[in-house]
Amino acid sequence: MKDVYITRISKFLPNNPISNDEMEGILGQINGKPSRAKRVVLRNNGIKQRYYAINSQGKITHSNAELTQEAIAKLFDDSFTENSMELLCCGTSSPDQLLPSHAAMVHGLLANKNMEINSAAGICCAGMSSLKFGFLSVKSGNSNNAVCTGSERSSTRIQANMFNEEAVSLSSLEEQPIVAFKKEFLRWMLSDGAGAMLLENKKNETGISLKIDWMEAYSYAHELETCMYSGGEKLDDGSIKPWTEYNSKQWLEESIFSVKQDVKILEKHIIDKGVESLELVLKKHDKDSADIDYFLPHLSSNFFAEKLKNKIKERGLQIPESSWFTNLDRVGNVGSASIYLMLEELMYSGRLKKGDKIMLSVPESGRFSYAYAHLTVH
Incomplete structure (x- = not known):
């Protein structure tokens, strides 16, 4: 087995940062009315700015694939070019x-050479699944290097025009034309961007590298129902009725493709x-929590920081509070890229x-999954 090092990391955040006051002007107002939920959600999540792949005129500027390609391009130089990649x-x-x-x-956008590719699905843990595939490939000797990414373009899914048909439908039924909180909640939570890591079987000759000591992941889908979802609707018994079982008229009138969360x-x-999964991973690797120098928890909202x-x-875990590191307030919740x-x-x-010693901790509320990585600075 080979040692695996993160030798480079890059990011791409589209356009200019968007303040809380600017959000609704770019995303639009559902049914032409200001959001009732916005102020409460923003007060709790602690996000001060975020990035959208939409400009101030409402024009889409980047696809998700383009955000990802832009981040990857920043990994390249004369010593590692796009043609040096063995796995994406x-x-x-x-x-x-x-x-x-x-x-x-x-x-396709990289347009470099024939190579192995892998796509990781999911929500926030998708970025860690991508990283783990690359880690295992390099560690096993299947490849000498891997470029791993996490990216999101959520803004186009939370624009007002994605919900207006539902608001019109509610009005025609003489109901309040207010989209359910489970759908509007995430309009004020999500943002766009991409990150990329270069994994190699040797460390940098100069500067630091981050050795991946181990990675672990846990799912609780066997005992907990769905919490965050898209492309379906949650029924009273907790099951999900998929979009393929709705007609095309319902897709719009019920905002079937919106991202929803059972708060x-x-x-x-x-x-x-x-915390249960954190205890499991520390026990498995006989790791003393007090030895963590930097703890990087992906937080969807600062509302959960103190609770965690x-x-x-x-x-009884002893992770020093001084070791906590997050940039949620500055870049927003970028899901798998965070x-x-x-x-x-x-x-x-x-x-x-x-x-x-660095510990990465990524939760996913889809059906409650958690991913971890332990790194050592070299």
């Missing part, structure tokens, strides 16, 4: 189309299962020294 792994929850795969579309289930389970810290302490954006910022911050 791409994770996202918002591919531009159902078929072909996201990785195939990114590879009651989210709050009930996301922290408890997160308190639960960790309650369970962990890439956090690690990129930390790697080039000048703060890391050789021997430092």
